[in-house]
Amino acid sequence: MIYDLAALVNYHDQQITSRELTEKFGLPAATTLYAFAAGETISAEQSPQNKLLYVLAGELTVITDRSLTIQSGQLLTLAAGVTHRLLANQPCKFLQIELG
Template identity: 40%
Template sequence: MAVTKIDLKTTMTYREHAITSKSFARKLGIELPFAMYAMAAGESISAEQSTLTRLFEVIDGTLIVRLADEVDQEVHAGEMLVVPANTVHTLVAEHPCQFIQLETK
């Protein structure tokens, strides 16, 4: 694989009342899921969980990660949140938000 540079700030654009995503796993030749999301204000991704640990790094705005025990974790631009495998969580964007999600063992 060649050295690859990705400009995360210009990769995704916001769409009104929508969530957009782009997977980088195939482009980068990696097996583990690696994707970027842009969520418009008021959008959310319903409760989900993974058998892998999820890392959420916010590029723009603030992402709210609501854990199964109803505890909200605010993740701001430049911060990363690690959610352990098999942890139920919901993603909420009260304001426009861009983030990358990487899953690892």
């Protein structure tokens, strides 16, 4: 099957929307699709696993010990244990894959 990932999750004003895709697609790694309204954030967190963040639409800033902005079509890797925060500079849809 072919899926349009960006169409699987919608923007909602002043909210973060997420959709778990791991079971739907039978994936071995935790895979979640997000839609952030402009200005929405996820506060500082860490993961025991490496993460891949792939931006499907918009622009996302990832704040670690520095600030990195990734745009539509770009992929960012985050090492396990790195404290990070996420901020949508504009409406943003991205895919997060946690590698176990």
